[in-house]
Amino acid sequence: MIVLKERTRPVRIAQLEALLRRIPNQHEKVPNIKKELVRRRVGYQGEQSLNYYFSFLNDPQMFMLHDLRLLGSNRSYFQIDTLLVSKSFMTILEVKNYSGSIYFDPDTYQVYRTSTTHDDEILTNPLLQIQAQKLQLREWLTANNWPLLPIVKLVVFSDPSTKIVSTPNNLQLIKQVVTAPALLSKVESLQSTFSKDYLTDSGLDKLTQQLIHMHVPPPPSDVLHDFRISATTIISGVYCPSCQRPTLTRGVVVGKWFCPDCLISSKHAHLSALEDYFLLLNHRVSTSEIHAFLQTSNRQQAYDLVNKLPLHRVGAFRARRYELMYPLSMS
Ligand SMILES: [Zn+2]
Structure with a gap:
């Protein structure tokens, strides 16, 4: 076998x-x-x-x-x-x-x-x-x-x-x-x-x-709809791998996420946040939506993060959206 x-x-x-x-x-x-x-x-x-x-x-x-x-x-x-x-x-x-x-x-x-x-x-x-x-x-x-x-x-x-x-x-x-x-x-x-x-x-x-x-993976189910939970209930932010809370911020340590409580830094913590976005909210996302969800300091930061990922792009300029996936990897 x-x-x-x-x-x-x-x-x-x-x-x-x-x-x-x-x-x-x-x-x-x-x-x-x-x-x-x-x-x-x-x-x-x-x-x-x-x-x-x-x-x-x-x-x-x-x-x-x-x-x-x-x-x-x-x-x-x-x-x-x-x-x-x-x-x-x-x-x-x-x-x-x-x-x-x-x-x-x-x-x-x-x-x-x-x-x-x-x-x-x-x-x-x-x-x-x-x-x-x-x-x-x-x-x-x-x-x-x-x-x-x-x-x-x-x-x-x-x-x-x-x-x-x-x-x-x-x-x-x-x-x-x-x-x-x-x-x-x-x-x-x-x-x-x-x-x-x-x-x-x-x-x-x-x-x-x-x-x-010819296998076609199933699209993710609409889990918020299934439980009658509104998208506004979803907590945004990037979760700290140590304290498991959405505390991570950028700008303290160059090129990394930093938890002010645990004092640890992480390079790729935004990947699991983007996976959560895909799993719960939408398979497509714009730079401003990423900015809002990851709570980056500005749109440019959000753009820099997502632009490095091997994601399929749809549309151009301000209308551009990225096709997320699960699991998400850097390469
Ligand atoms: Zn922490």
Whole structure:
């Protein structure tokens, strides 16, 4: 198994962290933001924990692509958590960190969870979700002139203690569901089921390269809108890496940011502030907006800082705006 496209930390997590940093601690939405942040971090850790099990899949002709987002034939995007690609089949993996006992109902297609902390609860059915992904992936293959490889759907519960409830009625459904420790055996059994090659060695390389090439990263969500927080609530300034407060000023130490409380200086502290601007406010920014947000002494200082960054520019002169990104780097 070779990982061709790594899993990246969800931008939504960075957005929630930036939001907590830049609203007052006593803001009424803080508990809700923290709640979502905990849930997202647990989900991401669950996905990360699968790397251990994937490491045992040592087939050099099976490739793994994480976080793939492609344009579907209906002009809308579809996103796949993890895609396994071999010469003979593809597998769409959807990772869930559901805990407790999970029952897939074959009649209603609903998913029920029973646990010590929750009464019976209905969850979104991940099988329906990947069924849609499968159809879109099939159409994508056809549209790009690839042979129609068999596409297997697999829901993986990252928590090894999750109990998948099996009844005589739902055997067909739960064939498509595994817990993380069973993943290796499941993929091995798929390998023996699907032994016919649809692709050559070079075809497999080309297909995976095209999938990566056509991946479009999702735009960041409008996190302020989601929590009904006004942009004016956002605290501006450059945060001190030591005291974690927006205290940094320029002009005291030449070419650097300086914290009057900690007496430390930093050369690149504005990068994370510009990332926060991108994550919370806007992907495009003008020099005067940077001046206001970084609280530089004047517009020229803001211009000098942003002009050194490898950012795409839109418009000219006073109308010029810079296309921010996350993560942001100096080169
Ligand atoms: Zn400080």
